[in-house]
């Protein structure tokens with residue numbers, strides 16, 4: 001705690017132009033609209049100031065918690081008094097490279113990235129146009145939909161590796177993407193700065209039509225009118241989480257303000273005034289009931305903070321980010 005206070009003071013002096021919010025309510029920074037205040041939330045305007053910020057935090061033996069668009073996170077009502085968060089909202093550079101690949105910084109939204117690809121007659125990112133996350137958050141999760149995943153189109157990723165305070169460029173293979181997972185979830189201390197996407201040439205009108213069709217399917221099936229963090233649980237092998245929850249009779253089931261969506265049982269929605277505790281209780285109840293009904297243990301897809309939080313039943317794996325880990329070279 002003391003280190004965090006000293007770090008905030010030093011950062012204010014060393015980076016006077018930095019947007020830095022103290023005791024910032026996180027409900028305003030996530031799609032679930034849930035969460036108490038974080039001690040500090042910085043919004044660096046470019047990669048250089050982000051790296052300087054990481055350096056100053058490391059001097060105080062602190063690691064930041066990175067925030068993209070906040071569409072896959074459940075923040076605690078109690079807030080995060082011990083965390084320094086960094087938002088990538090202003091890392092928004094997006095352009096074509098001379099060889100036709102797309103360069104995107106971590107804070108570029110996936111919908112803007114997909115739209116940019118379409119405008120340049122490049123196909124392969126249509127699936128991502130309705131995913132509300134950012135490039136950084138999308139790569140951490142290997143976001144995907146309708147048969148596509150970011151791993152299919154990413155050529156390389158540039159990261160800042162916090163323990164060494166240096167940058168690495170990782171190839172697609174080195175990112176070790178899997179279903180809703182990546183190296184970045186298994187190795188702490190990594191900040192995603194930017195990525196290069198390699199796409200195939202296609203017809204702009206056909207790409208736009210495909211995006212319209214997928215987004216219409218999304219609007220038809222998903223409860224986009226209510227706050228949520230997307231799918232609450234990962235797809236278990238050989239099953240669909242939504243079908244298992246529906247078959248267990250839980251569609252519409254609610255605890256406090258948290259409810260299993262009546263439109264899509266895979267979503268837990270905030271139907272008004274939900275607390276993080278309501279969501280925890282509901283998710284525990286879903287896991288227990290589905291396990292009793294079908295023998296399948298569901299694993300949360302959304303990230304539940306603080307980082308050491310665990311839903312007790314059946315020991316789900318909550319990914320831990322942004323803690324010191326072994327060097328990236330040792331991983332590859």
Ligand SMILES: Cc1cc2nc3c(=O)[nH]c(=O)nc-3n(C[C@H](O)[C@H](O)[C@H](O)COP(=O)(O)OP(=O)(O)OC[C@H]3O[C@@H](n4cnc5c(N)ncnc54)[C@H](O)[C@@H]3O)c2cc1C
Pocket residue numbers: 031065066067068069070071072073088106130131132133134135136137138139140141142143144145190191192193222224228229230231303321
């Ligand atoms: C309505 C709705 C629909 C959705 N549909 C889909 C879908 O179809 N497919 C799908 O895969 N997901 C879906 N999601 C979930 C979510 O949008 C994705 O997981 C997305 O990739 C998260 O991106 P984000 O920027 O919001 O990440 P955040 O929620 O901000 O962060 C997610 C994780 O990534 C880390 N992180 C973020 N940026 C960085 C960075 N630059 N460096 C290091 N770590 C970082 C955070 O620390 C956190 O651990 C949906 C969500 C909603 C609300």
